Structure formats: C-alpha cells, structure tokens
Amino acid sequence: MAAILSVHDVTKRYASGYVALERIDLDVEEGEIFALLGPNGAGKTTLISIICGIVNASGGTITVAGHDIVRDYRATRSTIGLVPQELTTDMFERVIDTVRFSRGLFGKPRDDAFIEKILRELSLWDKRTAKISELSGGMKRRVMIAKALSHEPRLLFLDEPTAGVDVELRRDMWGLVRQLRESGATIVLTTHYIEEAEEMADRVGVINHGQLVLVEEKTTLMKKLGRKTLHITLAEPMAMIPDSLAEWALTLIDEGHQLEYVFDANAERTGVSALLRALGDLGIGYKDLNTRESSLEDIFLRLVHGAGEEKAA
Numbered sequence: 001m002a003a004i005l006s007v008h009d010v011t012k013r014y015a016s017g018y019v020a021l022e023r024i025d026l027d028v029e030e031g032e033i034f035a036l037l038g039p040n041g042a043g044k045t046t047l048i049s050i051i052c053g054i055v056n057a058s059g060g061t062i063t064v065a066g067h068d069i070v071r072d073y074r075a076t077r078s079t080i081g082l083v084p085q086e087l088t089t090d091m092f093e094r095v096i097d098t099v100r101f102s103r104g105l106f107g108k109p110r111d112d113a114f115i116e117k118i119l120r121e122l123s124l125w126d127k128r129t130a131k132i133s134e135l136s137g138g139m140k141r142r143v144m145i146a147k148a149l150s151h152e153p154r155l156l157f158l159d160e161p162t163a164g165v166d167v168e169l170r171r172d173m174w175g176l177v178r179q180l181r182e183s184g185a186t187i188v189l190t191t192h193y194i195e196e197a198e199e200m201a202d203r204v205g206v207i208n209h210g211q212l213v214l215v216e217e218k219t220t221l222m223k224k225l226g227r228k229t230l231h232i233t234l235a236e237p238m239a240m241i242p243d244s245l246a247e248w249a250l251t252l253i254d255e256g257h258q259l260e261y262v263f264d265a266n267a268e269r270t271g272v273s274a275l276l277r278a279l280g281d282l283g284i285g286y287k288d289l290n291t292r293e294s295s296l297e298d299i300f301l302r303l304v305h306g307a308g309e310e311k312a313a
C-alpha cells in the first residue's frame with residue numbers, strides 16, 4: 001500500500017530552546033488506522049500540528065498524498081482533516097451552519113447532500129438546527145468530527161479523541177472511527193489510553209521525549225514483546241522469597257499469598273516447570289496457578305520506562 005503521509009527527519013525546537021521532536025521518520029499507509037501513543041508531553045500534538053501546518057518544523061520534510069506540506073500548502077490542507085483536542089467552534093452557531101461553513105473554508109462548493117450524509121453518520125442530523133452550546137460533550141465532539149470531515153479529507157487526524165469522555169461514549173467513538181475507515185479515510189489518532197490503541201489501531205507508534213521509539217503492527221508488537229505473568233497462589237502465606245528461587249526474579253504479592261513470575265511466552269524454555277519443581281523441592285505448596293498475557297499497557301510501560309529499549313531495536 002502507498003504511503004499517504006511521509007514524515008522524514010523532522011525535528012522541532014521551540015523558541016524556548018526546548019526540543020519537542022527529534023528526527024522523526026514515519027510513513028502512514030493509505031487506509032490504515034495508526035495510533036500514536038505516548039505519555040503527556042511526549043510530542044504527539046506537536047507532530048500533528050506540524051503535519052497540519054499549524055506549527056513549523058525546525059527541520060525535515062513531510063509529504064501528504066505526495067504533496068510537500070510547505071510548498072504545496074493548499075493541496076495538503078485540503079487532503080487533511082483535523083479534530084483538535086480542544087473544542088474550537090462557535091458555541092452559538094447552529095450545527096449545520098458550522099459544518100457547512102467549514103466546507104466552504106476549503107473552497108469546496110456547497111453540497112447539502114454530503115453534509116446531510118455526514119451529519120446522519122455521526123447521529124447529528126436530528127440536532128442539525130441546535131446551537132452547539134446546547135449539545136452534550138459527546139455531541140460537541142461529533143460536531144468537531146463533522147467539521148473535520150466536511151471537505152472530504154483523505155487523511156484524518158484525531159488528537160486525543162476520547163480524552164475526558166465516559167466509557168460508553170468512548171466505545172461509540174471507537175465504532176465511529178472504524179466506520180470512517182471503512183468509508184475510505186486514513187486515520188491517525190493520538191492517545192495516551194493504551195486500551196484505545198489496542199482496540200483500534202492497525203499499527204502503533206510509541207513516542208517518548210520527542211523520539212519515535214517504536215513503530216510496529218499492533219499484533220506483531222504484542223506477540224514480539226508479549227510476556228506472560230504467572231500467579232501462584234500459595235497454600236500458606238510466605239514472609240520472604242527463599243534465596244534458592246532467586247533465578248526466577250519472583251515478586252511476592254497479595255500480602256505474601258501469591259508469587260508472581262513474568263516470563264517470555266515465546267521462549268523455548270519459559271522456566272515455569274523448573275520453578276514448580278523447585279517449589280516442590282522446598283515443600284512450598286500452592287492452591288492455584290494462573291497465567292495472563294501482557295497487554296499493550298505492560299509493553300508500553302516497559303518501553304516508556306526504558307526497560308524495553310533493547311527489545312524495540
């Protein structure tokens with residue numbers, strides 16, 4: 001598949017001297033959902049703002065659908081839709097007017113049938129004459145999406161689409177994003193909710209301290225870096241872990257009632273059976289065993305805290 005977005009060697013140094021992005025290289029393919037994951041302040045919004053022409057890069061080049069974002073500014077802008085983190089729309093305007101106006105801003109001819117289609121898809125049609133100030137938070141967000149879609153962009157950026165929304169609305173939003181992709185759009189979303197990336201993305205990029213530390217297919221990432229955690233519920237609580245079990249680097253949890261062992265699920269030898277034998281030799285009884293796959297969250301935390309760097313290489 002062809003890249004609709006190519007970011008090459010992009011750096012951003014703010015006037016304060018702060019380096020928010022360092023030599024970012026990234027290709028996003030047409031039709032995918034790409035999640036840019038990172039903690040607060042990692043540089044996600046800065047990167048999106050540069051691609052959308054709101055912030056200037058200090059170095060590097062970016063093309064959108066083959067157009068250089070600086071040289072072919074207009075062509076780029078009409079290819080991109082941006083749903084910013086903050087609601088930035090006139091609260092006293094009516095839903096349909098603000099969406100129509102957004103389309104006009106891109107020089108697109110008025111198309112009532114198209115506006116009706118997006119308002120219906122976003123369940124906003126019944127609210128089309130309501131003032132934005134009268135809508136719920138979730139509906140306001142949908143208006144922002146309708147505005148971003150009004151000029152038929154091929155590449156849609158969603159900056160923290162579900163920050164501060166409740167669980168139900170978050171699920172609705174996920175459904176909506178999938179629907180948008182089915183209609184042919186490429187979607188780049190930023191999030192610091194790992195669950196969101198896990199749920200939706202085809203590929204995940206992890207950004208930390210202005211550096212893209214990893215870009216990977218989500219399923220490959222979870223397999224490659226996947227760990228399993230074994231919980232052993234002890235017959236009798238334990239005060240401390242015997243020295244002879246040091247090689248398994250166990251953790252005593254649940255006030256001494258459980259031992260936790262983290263292992264590489266893909267390894268030839270996981271160490272599980274040797275551990276169970278060692279427990280038997282020491283006369284340590286157990287009542288239950290339970291294993292769980294590491295989630296993207298575990299992987300992310302390891303990466304962001306540095307421990308996963310060698311695995312990301």
Ligand SMILES: Nc1ncnc2c1ncn2[C@@H]1O[C@H](COP(=O)(O)OP(=O)(O)OP(=O)(O)O)[C@@H](O)[C@H]1O
Binds near residue numbers: 014020041044
């Ligand atoms: N105009 C600016 N001048 C100086 N520093 C800035 C400016 N804008 C952002 N920064 C800094 O750049 C870093 C990256 O900010 P950015 O908003 O891109 O992060 P983010 O990953 O989107 O975080 P969040 O999830 O909190 O939105 C932060 O340390 C921020 O303080």
